[in-house]
Amino acid sequence: MPSSYNLALVALSIAVATLASYTALDLAGRITLQAVARQRRAWLAGGAAAMGVGIWSMHFIGMLAFSLPIPLGYDLGITGASLAIAFVVSYFALAVVTRRTLTRPRLVAGGVLMGIGIAGMHYTGMAAMRMEPGIRYRPLLFAASLAIAIVASIAALWIAHMLRDSGLRRIIVKRTGAAAIMGLAITGMHYTGMAAADFAPGAICGAVQGSSASVADGQNVQWLAATVILFTFAILLVTLLLSRFDARATLLVGSVATLNNQIVRLATYDTLTGLLNRSSLTERIERAIDVCRARNTLFAILFMDLDGFKTINDSLGHAFGDEVLKAFAQQLLQCVRAADSVARLGGDEFVILAEDLRSAQDAAQMADSVLARMREGIVADGQALQVMPSIGVALFPQDGDSVDTLLKDADAAMYEAKREGRGTWRFFEARMNEAALRTLKIQRALHEGMGKGYFALHFQPKFRSDTGEVAGAEALLRLDHPEFGQLAPVDFIPIAERSGQIVQIGYWVVRETCRQIRRWQAAGLPLMKVAVNLSPRQLTQAELVPTILDIVKAEQIACAQLMFEITESVAMQDAPKTIATIHQFQQAGFQISIDDFGTGYSSLAYLQRFRVKQLKIDRFFTNGLDQNGKEGTAIVSAIIALAHSLEMDVVAEGVETESQYDKLKDMRCDEMQGFLLGRPLTADAFGALMHQQMRTNPGASALMN
Known part of the structure; x- marks a missing residue:
């Protein structure tokens, strides 16, 4: 019996198959993300229903596209059975592809069962026509349709499993292409199965003749096709929209959870180290x-x-x-x-x-x-x-x-x-609280010191070894507090260093030293070179030299009247940077002295590169002249010889005995300072010392080195 197809319905059946395939791919990704078992089962059931409707609808539209020279109808009961088969096959397919792993044996077995199920749905749907005599199938085409169903099912399962990760790049494009291939494969199986059917001449459709529970041909078929198409598209589109909404909701929930975790972490942990805050x-x-x-x-x-x-x-x-x-x-x-x-x-x-x-x-x-x-x-x-x-x-x-x-x-x-x-x-220990309280009070005193006049400068004279004349002075900071009285530098300098207050205090010392030099000049005293100590914290300041230069210019003092002392161990902490700082001072016209020489770990190569004006021998070695005999004398003599070979002057500090003085003079030490020669003096007392020297030695140099 000759047959024909409505090409418009054929095209629609392919479109439905493609949309159903895309829905299946999207649902596979959605189900994979479900961590809660109940939600996973709900999505499996809903997805199977939508996918089953899509596959069955493609089959049924394809059946409606088919026509014979006799009226055709479809038994509703048998048609419903084919729809049920589509549901079961879809549930099985989604359950397989959403497993964490999909082994090759499981893929093949699942594809065979799914192919048989799809073929069963198709041929059950064909049986719904209840042809008399029955439909005969050509063996080769029947086998081909079954093979196509199985191969297409295996391919579909593999593709769906591979594309279930929604985070893949260009996932929509990949799923669209895969859905088109899967749709063509499914419709290919259907129309191969239809081609396998052989209808005998004179056959009649029992679904039209024998039962009211059937759908007849003619206008009813067109109406039914339109209804099925619209209903199917609606189900598939709604399913896709729900999947997309759930994806965005899941993403939003995940983002909120991630943000909440980050907020909790920020509130709980230190952001730099990851330790508790x-x-x-x-x-x-x-x-x-x-x-x-x-x-x-x-x-x-x-x-x-x-x-x-x-x-x-x-x-x-x-x-x-x-x-x-x-x-x-x-x-x-x-x-x-x-x-x-x-x-x-x-x-x-x-x-x-x-x-x-x-x-x-x-x-x-x-x-x-x-x-x-x-x-x-x-x-x-x-x-x-x-x-x-x-x-x-x-x-x-x-x-x-x-x-x-x-x-x-x-x-x-x-x-x-x-x-x-x-x-x-x-x-x-309980006494430590008293020490801590004292530290806080001293820190407060340092903060108030410049404004309330707690700070003062004393000047310890340095004497030339050859003439005994005053060669210069070292500015020493003192703190006179209403509660603590006069504090020694060892009591407050470390606190100022730790707190960072030493930077501004250091600038105050430079400014006050310049002002005192100007006062001495106004009093008719000769030009005086005064040494000022620089702390480790000051040396780290990028604007140290420019700031000091601004202070000196503002106070109208020549740079040559100031010498800055840097402790040897501090100078060697970052020797290259120290060299750069020293060169900045020297270019500005200041002189530099290395203080406490011999107690650190100087490299002779760096000492040469420092090119400082002066080395100060630490009091430890000066004391060794009396305590360590020949060894102590040999060490001091070597330091002096080294300094002179590098064209540096040498100052010995801590000179307290006549024997120390005599030995240093014999070694040609350039300058000395210590309690034997002169204790630290107030500015006025130091001025009086200079007036006395001018009276006893009127020809003293106008600029003391």
Whole structure:
């Protein structure tokens, strides 16, 4: 019996198959993302229904596109059975492709079962016509349709599994292309199966003749085709829209969760090192207090600060300083137990909360462990260096029963460790609070000093060895406080250095020295060269030389009247930078002296490159002239000979005995200073000394070197 096809419906069947395939690919990606089993099952069921409707609709539209010279109809019951088969096949396919792994045997087995299921749906749908006599199928085309169904199913399963990751690049383009191929394969199977059907001449459609529960040919077919097409497109499009909405909702939920985690992390951890921050540490200490109070046990707070970190930060830059902090934090984590907490409070301050301690000795061992590991050095930004902490230890409950008290006591113990040499640790003692309070008061006094007149300069004279005349002076800072009285430099200079106040105080010293030189000039005294000490913190300031030059010009003093002293050990911390700074001073017209020579670790090559005007022999070697006999004399003699060979003057400080004076004079030391010759004097007393020298030696040089 001859047959024909409605090409418009054929084209629509291909479009439906392609859309159904794309929906299947999208659903595979959506189901894969579902972590909750209930949601996964819901998407599998809904996806199977949509995909099943799509596949069955393609088949049914293809059937409606087919026509014979007799009226055709379709039994609703059998047609419903074919739709049910489509649902089952779709559920099975989605379940297979959304597995985490898809092995080759499972792929082949799944493809065979799915192909048989699709073929079963097709031939069940054909049976819904209830042809009399029945439809005969050509064996080769029947086998070909079955083979196409199986091969197409295997390919579809593999493609869907490969494209289930929605994060792939150009995923929509890839899925569209794959859907087109899958759609053609599915329709190819259908129309091959239709071509295999052989309808006998004179056959009739039993679905039209024998039952009211059927769909007849003619106008009803056109209406039915339009209804099925619209209904199918609506289901598939709604399914895709729901999938996209769920994807965006999932993305939004994921983004909110990620943002929430980031907010929690920012609120809990230090962003630079990844350690706990202050607020998190406070919570853990409060919890430890409650637990230890209930169990009558103890814990320790180890408060630490990195020695010399400010110098590293200022000289090598903040970026390198950050790398040092991160490297130190990682080393610190290796020193603690799993139950301990490590936090960064800010800057270079770190804290270890050590819980479940049996005795104070456990805390001491942990402090020793930290120091031992840090002596091994750290690697920051590819550079190996040693960064040592000073550690203060406070114990609960004996040193305090609150977070603030314990941290304050541990901090006080840490400063005690710094005062006693750094790179060590100390347990908190009650007296340390008094020292910490004194430190705070001195720091406040330093802040108020310039405004309230607490600071004053004294001048220690330097004498020429050959004539005994005053050769110059060294400006020495003094602090006279209403509460503390007159403080020695050793009591306040280290505090000013740690707090950074030394920078502005240093500029005050330069300005006040210039003003005093001008006063001496106004009093008719000869021009005077005055030495001013530069601190380590001052040397890290990029604008040090320009700022000092501005001060000198404003006070109308010649640069040649000032000499700046740099301690040898400080000069060698960053020798190349020191050389650059010295050359800046020299180009501006200032002279430089290396102070405390012999106590550091100078390289002779660098000493030559410094090209300074003067070396000052440390008082340790001056004392050695009396205490160490020939060895002490040999060392001082060698230093003087070295300086003279480099065309530098030599000043010996700390001269306190006649024998020291005589030996230095015999060695041709250029200048001396010390209590034997003259103690530090007020500006007025130093002026009186100069007036006396002018009276006794009227021909003294107008410019003292």
